[in-house]
Amino acid sequence: MSGGSPVVIGHPRPSAAGPLRDVLGRLGVRRVAVVDGDGLAQAVAEATADPPQLLLLHAGLPGFGPDLLVGLREMAQLRDVPILVLGRFASGSRRAELMRAGATDLLARPLTLAELAARLSVHLERRRLDRSLQEVIRSLHAYHHGAMQRMALARQMQLGLLPDAAACRSLEGRYGIAMDSHFESSSELGGDLWGARPLDDRRFALFLCDFTGHGVAAALNTFRLHTLLARTDLPADDPAETLRTLNGLLVGLLPEAQFAAMIYAVVDVSADRLVYATAGAPKPLVRQRDGGLEVGPSCGLPLGLAGGARYRNHSLDFPPGSTLLLFSDALYEARGWDGEMFGYGGVTDLVRGLGDDELERPLDLMLDRYFATVPRLLADDLTVLWISRSVGPRSGPD
Amino acid sequence: MDYTVHDSGTLRELEMRGQITFEADTDFRTILGEWETAGIADCVLNLSAVDYMDSAGLGLLVMANNAARQAGITFRLKHPRGQVRDLIEISEFHTIIPCEF
Structure with missing residues (x-):
């Protein structure tokens, strides 16, 4: 159900991201890309043609912070993509700062895999519904535009009578x-x-x-x-x-x-x-x-x-x-x-x-x-x- | 539009009130649906309290008249006033649906 677009995981040690991959796999996500801090920029650049359905960032990623989130949100292909941050957050003000900078949700550790699956599932589902809604709106726009053109032509024909x-x-x-x-x-x-x-x-x-x-x-x-x-x-x-x-x-x-x-x-x-x-x-x-x-x-x-x-x-x-x-x-x-x-x-x-x-x-x-x-x-x-x-x-x- | 039903034997008089326009379509279909079940032989539409009817309203009268004919019910109009009477006269509707002025 959540196949199709990839989920990109930004993790300081990609080799340790196995459990995250497993959880996503069980949720039906078939394409998962795990990148480290350096790989993130390239993964995002490649996303222009095929934007990810979700971005999951480990807070331990080198360079991670509000500035990184702001930078990601400024990219057109990531504007609407859910960005989740997994980590330990020192204080309420830190959490608020990350949310303001563009995080969609914070997954605070410690966290069981079942909890993680539930939280990810909500965001993947929301993203899917959002995409469907966008598709419906786009198709209604196209239909409306076509109908208006056909009507305008018919009106010209009627005035021609x-x-x-x-x-x-x-x-x-x-x-x-x-x-x-x-x-x-x-x-x-x-x-x-x-x-x-x-x-x-x-x-x-x-x-x-x-x-x-x-x-x-x-x-x-x-x-x-x-x-x-x-x-x-x-x-x-x-x-x-x-x-x-x-x-x-x-x-x-x-x-x-x-x-x-x-x-x-x-x-x-x-x-x-x-x-x-x-x-x-x-x-x-x-x-x-x-x-x-x-x-x-x-x-x-x-x-x-x-x-x-x-x-x-x-x-x-x-x-x-x-x-x-x-x-x-x-x-x-x-x-x-x-x-x-x-x-x-x-x-x-x-x-x-x-x-x-x-x-x-x-x-x-x-x-x-x-x-x-x-x-x-x-x-x-x-x-x-x-x-x-x-x-x-x-x-x-x- | 709004209406009251008065039955006397197999005669049904429908006293219509307000405006008969396209919006009266649902009411008319209800009225026609009820004929079948009520064992009506004659139906009179009393229009004295109808203050406005447009061409869509005339269309509903045509529809009712045709439905009555198919159901073997006699259908007529009674006492149109003001604009409604003018419209019926201009359109000579009394030549296809009996109308008591």
């Missing part, structure tokens, strides 16, 4: 909008997904989806949805039909009690209208140019629950100067520092409060104010989309 800055700028130019988004997972990976894509020169589609739960399982579902949305046979210009089709595809794909809340909207900048359908998603919010707020209706079974679910299209005015705000439920279900839920009313107050600031992209300001009342460690994934229609003429092709 979202429209990038170039795609957003392109939509902005083409449809005369300003678009801003916030995507924040409550852990490394999240269960939210949003996207926007052009349909034709006057219409683009927009969606925000929130799978139940968060973390890895929810994130895997966002990849599923992203793949389904890439299908070209989706009725992309009909929100209710798109949700019905996606629901049909997700039922049977998602495990029991996993589903997705989703809003899918088609913005028509020629008709100044927004048509959308929801599947258990929060009600969309439109701020008109005069500051008035309109809360759109929302009803529909979350996706993935029932095969035959039907969805309804709703329509909201969305003229130039107005703003559409879509968000996942984390925005209003989060609890403030006071423990109270932020609430949908909190969201409308927040948007109303931005009225006088005349910013084209007020999302950062809105979230700064939000996080002044809600602790940053969210319990759920948060996505917020802010789309404003510009008042001036569109810069893109018509």
